[in-house]
Amino acid sequence: MTSFDRKLEKQLKDREFDKQIKEAGNKLLNPPSSIDDLLTLLDKVENLLAYVEQEPSKSMRDALLPSVKALITNKLLRHVEMNVKVLVVSCIIEITRITTLDAPYKDEQMKEVFQFIVAVFENMPHVSTRSYKKIIRSNYPLAVLSAMETIMNLVIDESEDISLDLLSSLFASVYKKGKSECFIYVMEIRGANNH
Known part of the structure; x- marks a missing residue:
């Protein structure tokens, strides 16, 4: 050819x-x-x-x-x-x-x-449903994870009413960290937003 x-x-x-x-x-x-x-x-x-x-x-x-x-x-x-x-x-x-x-x-x-x-x-x-598995993936490149972090930080900064459970789940998925580390990170962001 x-x-x-x-x-x-x-x-x-x-x-x-x-x-x-x-x-x-x-x-x-x-x-x-x-x-x-x-x-x-x-x-x-x-x-x-x-x-x-x-x-x-x-x-x-x-x-x-x-x-x-x-x-x-x-x-x-x-x-x-x-x-x-x-x-x-x-x-x-x-x-x-x-x-x-x-x-x-x-x-x-x-x-x-x-x-x-x-x-x-x-x-x-x-987490066992089709919907959860469709969005949450574990094979994102680092550039995508970085962009997701930036977007989530902006959303959190602009939002007044996002549940702590949701934030913890999102950060756990993106960072692959334990829930306690995500919880601490979320609390730090929430604390910064309240000042």
Whole structure:
């Protein structure tokens, strides 16, 4: 196979991938009423997004637009099913990873997205459920952990009403430390915020 053939093959694969992402995003704009169908669709979107690299091409950015728009609609952000909310959070996290240099939403929308994420974490079901396993992972690179720490510090600084249990769980997951160390760290932050 010549280099021209390989390049052509890659372009065809890229176009097909762009098409799949755009189609899935368009389906999210008018989500299925069945929770099982919606969960399947959100799983598909999340899996597709996981393969998109940061700083995507113009055609990929265009293909992402339906998903970017759909994920912040009331149909998804206000959904009552926790598993749906968790998958929406997972997809939003993928979108923000992909568009890391260029925020995918306006400031007010980002504020609403962060509030939604915090609310989902506050109401996270038991650790053995599908929802918990979907968000909490242990194989993040150090750069991601550092960014997560910065974001969580900003959220904590701006928040007045985050439960201590939630904070302890978040820090335990990110830092892989024991609960007592996280508790001390959270108490230090809380103490600093109260002064």
